[in-house]
Amino acid sequence: MDERQEIEEKCVFRGEWKMERKTNFHLKAVRYLPLVCLLLYIGLNLFLLMRHENWRDEAQAWQIAKNLGIKELFQQLRFEGHPCLWYLLLMPFAKLGVPFSCMGFISLALMAASVWIFLKKAPFAWPVKIILAFGSFFVYYYPVIARSYSMIPLVLFWLAMLYPERKKRGIEYGTALAVMTQIHVYMVGLSFLLSLCWLCETVWDCWRDKELIHKRVFLPSAAGLGLSFASGLFLIWELAGSLNLNPGIHINISSSFSYNLYRISVGSQWAVDNAFGIGLSDQAWKAVLVLVFVGLVILFWLSWKEALIFTGTVLIQVLMFTYIYLSSEQKAMILVHELIFLLWIIFEKYRITGKKGWKMQSIGWQICLVTLSLIAANGHAWKIRQDIEQPYSAGEDAAEYIRMELPEEELLIAAGDVGAFSIAAYLPEREIWYPLTEEPVTFAVWNEERLESIEYEEMLLRVKKRYPQASEICLICSGTNNISGLDQHLSEMEEIFHQDAMLQEESVTLYRVEF
Numbered sequence: 001m002d003e004r005q006e007i008e009e010k011c012v013f014r015g016e017w018k019m020e021r022k023t024n025f026h027l028k029a030v031r032y033l034p035l036v037c038l039l040l041y042i043g044l045n046l047f048l049l050m051r052h053e054n055w056r057d058e059a060q061a062w063q064i065a066k067n068l069g070i071k072e073l074f075q076q077l078r079f080e081g082h083p084c085l086w087y088l089l090l091m092p093f094a095k096l097g098v099p100f101s102c103m104g105f106i107s108l109a110l111m112a113a114s115v116w117i118f119l120k121k122a123p124f125a126w127p128v129k130i131i132l133a134f135g136s137f138f139v140y141y142y143p144v145i146a147r148s149y150s151m152i153p154l155v156l157f158w159l160a161m162l163y164p165e166r167k168k169r170g171i172e173y174g175t176a177l178a179v180m181t182q183i184h185v186y187m188v189g190l191s192f193l194l195s196l197c198w199l200c201e202t203v204w205d206c207w208r209d210k211e212l213i214h215k216r217v218f219l220p221s222a223a224g225l226g227l228s229f230a231s232g233l234f235l236i237w238e239l240a241g242s243l244n245l246n247p248g249i250h251i252n253i254s255s256s257f258s259y260n261l262y263r264i265s266v267g268s269q270w271a272v273d274n275a276f277g278i279g280l281s282d283q284a285w286k287a288v289l290v291l292v293f294v295g296l297v298i299l300f301w302l303s304w305k306e307a308l309i310f311t312g313t314v315l316i317q318v319l320m321f322t323y324i325y326l327s328s329e330q331k332a333m334i335l336v337h338e339l340i341f342l343l344w345i346i347f348e349k350y351r352i353t354g355k356k357g358w359k360m361q362s363i364g365w366q367i368c369l370v371t372l373s374l375i376a377a378n379g380h381a382w383k384i385r386q387d388i389e390q391p392y393s394a395g396e397d398a399a400e401y402i403r404m405e406l407p408e409e410e411l412l413i414a415a416g417d418v419g420a421f422s423i424a425a426y427l428p429e430r431e432i433w434y435p436l437t438e439e440p441v442t443f444a445v446w447n448e449e450r451l452e453s454i455e456y457e458e459m460l461l462r463v464k465k466r467y468p469q470a471s472e473i474c475l476i477c478s479g480t481n482n483i484s485g486l487d488q489h490l491s492e493m494e495e496i497f498h499q500d501a502m503l504q505e506e507s508v509t510l511y512r513v514e515f
Contacts, residue, residue: 174224277379395422419478479505
């Protein structure tokens with residue numbers, strides 16, 4: 001072997017070795033990067049969870065799950081205006097005596113599962129998935145503030161994985177749609193439109209090929225559609241009468257088309273502000289509307305069917321923001337998660353079929369998602385920092401003060417139920433009595449009665465009637481109280497505890513009142 005040939009063989013060997021090493025590194029990165037990201041995600045949200053105090057909405061769901069049976073739960077849902085799934089998920093933990101402070105671990109577990117699926121299965125580039133996973137659409141608002149919203153990404157990603165095989169795995173796909181309907185009323189629009197589209201596809205396929213009716217392809221779709229629509233009918237039964245029972249819901253549709261259009265525009269603008277943590281001027285909002293319109297046109301060109309489902313979903317939710325429930329950060333972020341779901345199923349569809357030019361659009365849309373995530377992360381950073389630095393709710397600190405400083409025989413009287421919900425949930429061993437309803441504080445029944453008020457003297461009479469041997473009470477006051485004339489008597493009381501909170505109505509002051 002001459003020297004030239006020996007050198008060439010060494011070069012070939014080194015090239016193959018470098019290629020093999022590069023391949024091995026890539027395989028290890030693909031294998032371990034999701035796990036590393038997941039552990040970092042859990043660690044970050046655990047830190048935020050340790051700094052977060054549960055507030056009244058979290059306490060409301062926890063106390064319902066703890067104190068009600070299945071039959072009573074469905075009676076209460078008509079006042080809540082929410083489906084049953086979140087309460088059913090909480091029930092085993094609440095009834096087994098798990099502390100209220102651990103509620104956030106449930107939402108964090110759900111979001112950790114969502115992030116794991118997203119990192120492993122989503123058809124996006126790795127930098128895009130990491131930026132999204134550590135942005136405010138996935139961090140803090142869903143895993144830390146324990147609400148039913150934490151179930152939404154998990155079910156959306158479950159649907160995204162099933163979507164390409166929905167005709168073959170119809171029962172699983174229909175189950176996922178049925179579950180999504182029972183998470184939150186804001187998910188009903190997407191669930192209905194996906195089911196309707198699936199029904200049209202099934203009818204069209206059977207019309208083109210009559211033999212499908214007698215094949216296995218039809219039966220899974222029919223069964224899945226049955227599950228989805230049955231869940232929708234069950235939701236109607238669950239929430240029947242909510243509009244009349246819950247005085248907090250007001251649907252006031254104006255007779256003026258232009259005024260309704262204005263209200264819808266304001267509701268949409270507010271939703272964008274909440275989703276991204278920004279304050280849009282009217283001029284900036286007009287620019288956003290133009291960008292949204294252009295984006296929808298591009299989506300329709302890419303995949304008209306899925307884009308039509310997404311557009312209908314957005315319109316339904318915007319109407320709900322306007323006329324039923326005002327938007328909040330968690331509600332508005334649903335729209336972003338639905339956009340991620342939409343792009344996921346479109347990219348996966350064209351990855352399988354190999355449509356020409358879809359990769360360029362994929363890059364453009366992924367850049368769009370990254371931009372939205374970075375804007376939201378910057379816009380919401382101040383609120384996350386504020387929750388780290390000060391109490392979100394004073395309920396936990398007030399409960400701890402009562403537990404450590406006030407004797408067990410000290411009577412706890414609530415001047416209003418809103419500020420006492422979280423205290424009662426953190427302090428299950430003590431009774432907090434509410435003179436307005438003349439019952440212990442647990443959760444609210446959102447009816448006309450709880451909007452009433454009583455005079456301060458009437459409050460004292462009711463307390464004395466309930467506890468005739470009492471010589472003093474601890475009066476729990478918060479940002480919202482239902483005792484008329486209370487302010488005039490505060491100077492006569494001894495303030496024994498005060499804690500401000502991020503949410504003003506969650507601030508708590510305790511007074512000692514002697515009879």
